[in-house]
Amino acid sequence: xxxxxxxxxxxxxxxxxxxxxxxxxxxxxxxxxxxxxxxxxxxxxxxxxxxxxxxxxxxxxxxxxxxxxxxxxxxxxxxxxxxxxxxxxxxxxxxxxxxxxxxxxxxxxxxxxxxxxxxxxxxxxxxxxxxxxxxxxxxxxxxxxxxxxxxxxxxxxxxxxxxxxxxxxxxxxxxxxxxxxxxxxxxxxxxxxxxxxxxxxxxxxxxxxxxxxxxxxxxxxxxxxxxxxxxxxxxxxxxxxxxxxxxxxx
Amino acid sequence: xxxxxxxxxxxxxxxxxxxxxxxxxxxxxxxxxxxxxxxxxxxxxxxxxxxxxxxxxxxxxxxxxxxxxxxxxxxxxxxxxxxxxxxxxxxxxxxxxxxxxxxxxxxxxxxxxxxxxxxxxxxxxxxxxxxxxxxxxxxxxxxxxxxxxxxxxxxxxxxxxxxxxxxxxxxxxxxxxxxxxxxxxxxxxxxxxxxx
Numbered sequence: 001x002x003x004x005x006x007x008x009x010x011x012x013x014x015x016x017x018x019x020x021x022x023x024x025x026x027x028x029x030x031x032x033x034x035x036x037x038x039x040x041x042x043x044x045x046x047x048x049x050x051x052x053x054x055x056x057x058x059x060x061x062x063x064x065x066x067x068x069x070x071x072x073x074x075x076x077x078x079x080x081x082x083x084x085x086x087x088x089x090x091x092x093x094x095x096x097x098x099x100x101x102x103x104x105x106x107x108x109x110x111x112x113x114x115x116x117x118x119x120x121x122x123x124x125x126x127x128x129x130x131x132x133x134x135x136x137x138x139x140x141x142x143x144x145x146x147x148x149x150x151x152x153x154x155x156x157x158x159x160x161x162x163x164x165x166x167x168x169x170x171x172x173x174x175x176x177x178x179x180x181x182x183x184x185x186x187x188x189x190x191x192x193x194x195x196x197x198x199x200x201x202x203x204x205x206x207x208x209x210x211x212x213x214x215x216x217x218x219x220x221x222x223x224x225x226x227x228x229x230x231x232x233x234x235x236x237x238x239x240x241x242x243x244x245x246x247x248x249x250x
Numbered sequence: 251x252x253x254x255x256x257x258x259x260x261x262x263x264x265x266x267x268x269x270x271x272x273x274x275x276x277x278x279x280x281x282x283x284x285x286x287x288x289x290x291x292x293x294x295x296x297x298x299x300x301x302x303x304x305x306x307x308x309x310x311x312x313x314x315x316x317x318x319x320x321x322x323x324x325x326x327x328x329x330x331x332x333x334x335x336x337x338x339x340x341x342x343x344x345x346x347x348x349x350x351x352x353x354x355x356x357x358x359x360x361x362x363x364x365x366x367x368x369x370x371x372x373x374x375x376x377x378x379x380x381x382x383x384x385x386x387x388x389x390x391x392x393x394x395x396x397x398x399x400x401x402x403x404x405x406x407x408x409x410x411x412x413x414x415x416x417x418x419x420x421x422x423x424x425x426x427x428x429x430x431x432x433x434x435x436x437x438x439x440x441x442x443x444x445x446x
Contacts, residue, residue, distance in 0.1 A: 012282040014290040026293030034301045041305065045313035052320055054327060060320075067317040084251055087310035095305060111298075115283045120266045120295050121302075127265075128258035135254055182283065 006193035008186040012113055030111035037098035066094070070236065077240035081247050085240075088128075092121060093236035100181060100228030104221065112231075113181035115174065122174035125239045133246035144249050173238055180231050184224045191217045255306075259299060266295050412436050 016023040017032035048063030056064055070090045074082035082089075096112055103110020111117050133141040145162040146155060194213040198206035285291065413436055420427035 009281055014282060014288060014294060016290065026290055027297055028290045028294040030294050031297040031301065034298060038301060038305050038308070041313070042308060045309075045316070049313070049316040049320070052316075054324055056320075063317055064321060067314065067321070087306065087314055088255070090314060091302065091306045091309050094309075095302060111294075113283065114291075114294065116266060116291055116295050117298055119269075120262060120298055123262035123265055124258055127261045128254065131254050131258050178283070182281075 006190055006197070008189040008193070011109075011185060011189055012182070014114075029109045030114055030117065033099065033102055033109045033111050034095075037095060037102060040098060041094055066090075073237060073240055077237060078244045078247060082240065082243070085243050089236055089239055089243075092125070092239055093232055096121070096177065096235050097229065097232035100232055101225075103181065103185065104224055104228060110181050110185055112177055113185055115178045118174040118178040119170070121235075122170040122177075125173065125242060126170035129239075129242040129246040132243060133249070136247060137249060141246075141249065144245065148250070169238075169242060173235065177231050177235055180227055184220070184227055188217060188220055188224065191220065259303065263295070263299055267292065409436065409440065412440070 014028045014030060016027060017029045018027050021027070022032075044059065045063055048060045051057060051060060053060060067090075070093050071083075071086055073093075074086045074089050076082075078085060099110060099112040099117075102108050103113065133144065145159050145166065147158055147162065150158055191213040195210035198210045198213070200206070202209065282288070283291075413432060416432050416436060417427050417429075420432065
């Protein structure tokens with residue numbers, strides 16, 4: 001009997017989804033999860049908006065709470081101009097949040113664990129906020145790289161540093177989310193694999209002992225729930241901060 | 251804003267595309283996420299962009315304005331109710347103030363009326379007392395005059411009785427009486443007693 005090995009990375013393997021049609025257009029299993037996330041959002045809003053009650057029911061309260069949470073985040077961090085960016089931030093927030101949370105279900109694919117997915121969103125935020133900066137301030141937006149109140153002779157040193165730190169924004173933004181989600185899922189898989197290995201090698205004693213990795217996995221799920229919400233929040237709030245920099249230049 | 255969104259999506263799509271394609275030239279990594287030779291890694295980005303754009307339009311044009319309208323309506327309703335409550339309170343306050351003013355003026359009026367009535371009654375009583383005193387004084391004066399008259403009448407009768415009595419006594423004792431001396435003696439006796 002070959003000893004089972006832990007294959008923690010195969011869970012991130014992309015396959016095609018939606019049957020032969022999906023295969024024809026390279027529609028992947030991660031895109032399937034994205035569609036499910038969009039469907040959940042649409043259904044939640046459809047139910048929440050159906051009654052339009054003055055005193056909201058549960059689902060309407062949930063939808064309103066999300067709305068007010070993200071709206072507050074936009075207005076608090078960007079200022080009054082944040083209302084224009086609110087749909088964008090909301091889209092990013094719920095998309096990442098649902099991706100993170102859905103990924104925690106067994107056999108579900110966590111699309112936020114793909115570096116290309118997070119990099120696409122981070123690059124979009126980066127390019128968009130830079131575009132907003134140039135759109136609002138014109139070429140004066142370049143002064144963003146010149147810190148206020150710094151002696152002139154230090155500028156040749158500081159401006160490149162500012163510029164590099166600005167350029168590193170999409171990298172840190174994408175890698176933070178990707179690494180958090182990947183690490184969480186790898187750990188869950190590893191501890192689950194321990195249970196199989198223990199049972200395979202130690203028999204009945206191993207089956208009893210695998211209660212330890214099981215307990216660890218239960219704790220990890222709680223941690224991953226926190227991480228899932230936190231990373232969605234971090235991504236959204238950093239988006240807000242970058243937009244704030246673009247709008248206010250400081 | 252819309253144009254900016256579109257430009258940014260296109261630019262980042264192009265950037266990711268070129269990054270992925272350039273990565274595809276390298277050897278396959280052990281991590282499926284880093285395996286850029288897999289065409290699914292690029293295609294999932296294309297579908298990601300399509301799905302995100304659809305989600306953005308659904309949220310921006312239908313879902314979020316709907317929730318915003320509900321929240322605005324609720325805020326407006328609450329504001330209207332608050333305003334109505336404030337107006338009702340102001341009205342009630344005004345009514346209370348009016349009531350208190352009415353009570354105060356009524357009390358003042360009643361006090362004034364009472365003072366007026368008291369004054370009138372006092373004046374009346376004083377008048378009556380004065381009247382009574384005057385009639386009593388009159389009666390007293392009349393009675394005193396009557397007494398004085400009666401007394402004068404009685405005084406007039408004393409002298410003849412005294413004269414007659416003296417004459418009789420003197421006649422019994424000595425015989426004849428001297429009329430003139432008797433008259434003088436009586437006058438003296440009467441004036442000594444203050445009865446002349």
